[in-house]
Amino acid sequence: MDRQALISLIRERQSFLCVGLDTDPAKMPAHLQEQTDGVFQFNRAIIDATIDSCVAYKPNLAFYEALGIEGLRQLKMTMDYIHSLGKPVFTIADAKRGDIGNTSERYARAFLDPKGDFNFDAITVAPYMGADSVQPFTVYPGKWVILLALTSNKGAFDFQLTTDAQGTPLYQRVLDTSKQWGNEDNMMYVVGATKAEMLTDVRRHVPQSFLLVPGVGAQGGSLDEVCRYGLTDECGLLVNSSRGIIYASNGDDFAEAASVEARKLQQQMASWIK
């Protein structure tokens, strides 16, 4: 999905919500835990309940890999289901990959190739290994690399905020340097919501780029703060909520509860979009 299609989708749905599919079998309703494809069934119900309120889904690869090959099979079923719906929605492999050039090429193929098992629109990538670890993700037309800049966890303080001799924090250096590797049509950035006021600094470096903002809800970030500091006139935001939506209830009404929570966020977002 290219930039214009994404912006149109956001305007149409009046939403820039991304639903994080961090599906944990132990948190699913009991009757799904007993099914061999319970993870897929859970995801399908969440998707059906939320797709009119959101513009993106973001499966977190770790949750599927932790279930072994069987987990990846259920991720593939989930992606096949999304692609079968005939409703446009942006898909993000939250995979945090990145390696030397010939290896990143293969990760790009694994997640972005239209002929591959998953055919995501985008993948999250860690910047530590630099240019050749990131560029292979920018070559698929209409597909995106989402580079980690400033993450929402405590550990973000260990290196991302380290300042160089000129006083520039590492995450800002990542923003600036990465502009040589991609552009606003194929590169987004992860910026954590728990540091919303820092979005002002981020916007100084990447004024028009889309930002994927995790950490709203369970991780403590505020949607209004994120919008105040991060919104552009083309929106420029995908705000993720995972646990707050998919585990809104752990009973048989989990899908209805997810629908209600997604709708609440969508309405709050609509008031910011105008």
Added chain:
Amino acid sequence: MDRQALISLIRERQSFLCVGLDTDPAKMPAHLQEQTDGVFQFNRAIIDATIDSCVAYKPNLAFYEALGIEGLRQLKMTMDYIHSLGKPVFTIADAKRGDIGNTSERYARAFLDPKGDFNFDAITVAPYMGADSVQPFTVYPGKWVILLALTSNKGAFDFQLTTDAQGTPLYQRVLDTSKQWGNEDNMMYVVGATKAEMLTDVRRHVPQSFLLVPGVGAQGGSLDEVCRYGLTDECGLLVNSSRGIIYASNGDDFAEAASVEARKLQQQMASWIK
């Protein structure tokens, strides 16, 4: 495999060679390309041909993921085969993972859990997200996290060598900070062979830690240089070669050719071990 067992294995085999299983179907002999489990058959032949010359195998996850779920099934067959041999050998998931704490926990389970599909001894992890992204990999007894410090690619210069206000490059800050997260018994570091003289600086920060050194051979690093600057009295090195061994021939004699190349490196290593 714990530190003492690894050191004993190195002494016994007179080798600290790690064979990188970056298996690319297009580079396998034609008769294997036609087999449904050709990647596994290739790996099995390479393992049989090299196990007496090496102490570790390092499948590069991207090469398997690029083949979809089928590729991971062949990786599992490869790991099952290694575990069935009854010969001790260290196994490394070259996966470059790392995410917020609750997510890294799941990546650790995916690769290190003895009850999981793969049961590796170690996994490579990117440090960008800091403490909570790395610590979950240190909790499995006898298992290891191998943290990226200074990689062998061009992109290493983009951020890893950025110096802070005190003149300390980022990779040295990673070495120092990470000592709060693990120790010489559960943490190793990736240090690229193409920067062998920098091993002197690395050893100042982590004098006794094991280093995983990629980049010997195809990427241009020299084994003797690595030993000169990196070897400790307990060895402290795992030196990886991938393409130079597994693609030593692309004909039907690929396994014999791999055996010869692995043996050459082993003999060069034996002269350094004493």
